[in-house]
Amino acid sequence: MITSGASLYESISTLTQAGYSVVHVITIVDRLCGGEEYLRGKGYDGKYTACLTINSICAHMYYNTKYHNKLALTKIIGRPSRPSSPTRSTNSTNSTTCQRLHRRIYDVQSPLCVAIDSTDPYEVYRIACAVSKEVCMIKIHSDTWIIPEDMPDHANHMQRLADLASTEGFLIMEDRKLADIGKTNVKQLNGALQIEKYCSLITVHTFSITEDMIKARRPGGIEYVVIQDMSHSLGKEMTTFDYQLRRHQEITQHGQHGKNTVCGFVTQDAIPYIAARGAIVPSPLPLYMIPGISNEITAERDQRYITIAEAFARMADIIIVGRDICNSDDPGLKAREYKELAWADYKAEGKKELA
Numbered sequence: 001m002i003t004s005g006a007s008l009y010e011s012i013s014t015l016t017q018a019g020y021s022v023v024h025v026i027t028i029v030d031r032l033c034g035g036e037e038y039l040r041g042k043g044y045d046g047k048y049t050a051c052l053t054i055n056s057i058c059a060h061m062y063y064n065t066k067y068h069n070k071l072a073l074t075k076i077i078g079r080p081s082r083p084s085s086p087t088r089s090t091n092s093t094n095s096t097t098c099q100r101l102h103r104r105i106y107d108v109q110s111p112l113c114v115a116i117d118s119t120d121p122y123e124v125y126r127i128a129c130a131v132s133k134e135v136c137m138i139k140i141h142s143d144t145w146i147i148p149e150d151m152p153d154h155a156n157h158m159q160r161l162a163d164l165a166s167t168e169g170f171l172i173m174e175d176r177k178l179a180d181i182g183k184t185n186v187k188q189l190n191g192a193l194q195i196e197k198y199c200s201l202i203t204v205h206t207f208s209i210t211e212d213m214i215k216a217r218r219p220g221g222i223e224y225v226v227i228q229d230m231s232h233s234l235g236k237e238m239t240t241f242d243y244q245l246r247r248h249q250e251i252t253q254h255g256q257h258g259k260n261t262v263c264g265f266v267t268q269d270a271i272p273y274i275a276a277r278g279a280i281v282p283s284p285l286p287l288y289m290i291p292g293i294s295n296e297i298t299a300e301r302d303q304r305y306i307t308i309a310e311a312f313a314r315m316a317d318i319i320i321v322g323r324d325i326c327n328s329d330d331p332g333l334k335a336r337e338y339k340e341l342a343w344a345d346y347k348a349e350g351k352k353e354l355a
Contacts, residue, residue, distance in 0.1 A: 002027045002050070005038030012042075028052060056245065097200050097223040098263045101171060101287060104136045105318070110339040111346045113173070113289065114331075115139040115322035119146045121157035128164055130332035131325065134339045137171035137201070139320060142193060158198040173201035177227060182212025189222060196222045201263055203227055206247040214261050225289065226251060228267035241272075248273045252286060264289055268304065270315040291320040295341070308338070312345040 002008055012022045025039060030050035039048050105111050114131045116124045116138055124145070128138055140161075147154055165172050174195050178185040185208055189196040196202075204213070204224045213224070228244050251262055264287030267273065273288070294305040311319045321338055328334040 005035035182210035
């Protein structure tokens with residue numbers, strides 16, 4: 001275990017004096033108290049490996065604890081503090097999608113995303129019009145649309161939706177869930193559906209964020225939302241938590257997010273990922289989006305639902321609501337109800353007002 005690194009360096013000095021050459025330092029647990037930085041200053045930059053950090057251990061404890069015990073556990077391990085948001089003075093022409101989304105949340109006081117999963121593009125547009133003033137963004141599946149004969153061009157439907165988004169100020173996320181190799185994913189962005197032309201964000205499975213995708217992304221182009229886990233009833237069984245945690249740390253700590261490639265993450269619980277990140281604060285800050293939100297439905301065959309309050313307790317930045325709003329008699333009114341409840345919980349959970 002390493003804390004400040006001073007006692008470990010004493011051991012290195014003893015070995016050196018005895019004629020040994022220490023070429024690499026490996027520790028089981030890094031308590032994140034400055035030890036790595038201390039060793040770097042002593043010439044061990046790039047020659048240090050920690051198998052575990054205290055934050056990753058805490059994240060595992062949290063993740064593998066039954067939810068009714070989680071809040072008690074966070075009191076022991078320390079609940080991560082919420083990040084502050086970017087200021088209104090950010091130049092909109094140069095700002096990232098992440099910053100635009102932060103500003104939209106505060107401008108309309110809504111951390112609400114409506115998932116419009118209809119296969120009818122006319123229905124998608126109708127609902128989008130109804131909720132446009134109540135949301136920070138909408139989520140669509142344009143690849144599932146059944147194009148009507150009276151307007152047979154997919155691009156016309158997308159352009160109409162993009163024009164509405166531009167007028168009202170909300171963002172569009174295509175829930176494509178890219179899961180191929182990097183070059184094929186890039187081709188899909190500019191293929192027949194022209195996703196990059198019309199959408200600000202697209203969902204990508206965590207294993208598909210590759211250097212090819214990063215290099216191919218044009219400046220100011222579409223940004224990725226990484227799926228850490230899903231609200232599907234089998235969502236947690238998709239991959240191991242070890243893998244998801246490692247990929248999250250790679251994306252946030254090793255520059256991929258800093259290159260304005262990744263805007264945020266989809267997860268049912270952001271706390272273990274934020275806790276494992278520790279003192280490292282990426283810039284711009286990623287947004288954590290929690291799907292499967294319902295204050296009315298408790299269970300369904302293929303879906304795990306949680307309430308608005310539960311989502312913000314799990315450190316959501318944005319909640320994604322679908323059926324409750326889209327299947328209601330008045331989607332605009334229902335979206336407003338969710339927006340007001342979400343904004344109250346959003347502020348109560350410690351989000352800071354914009355400067």
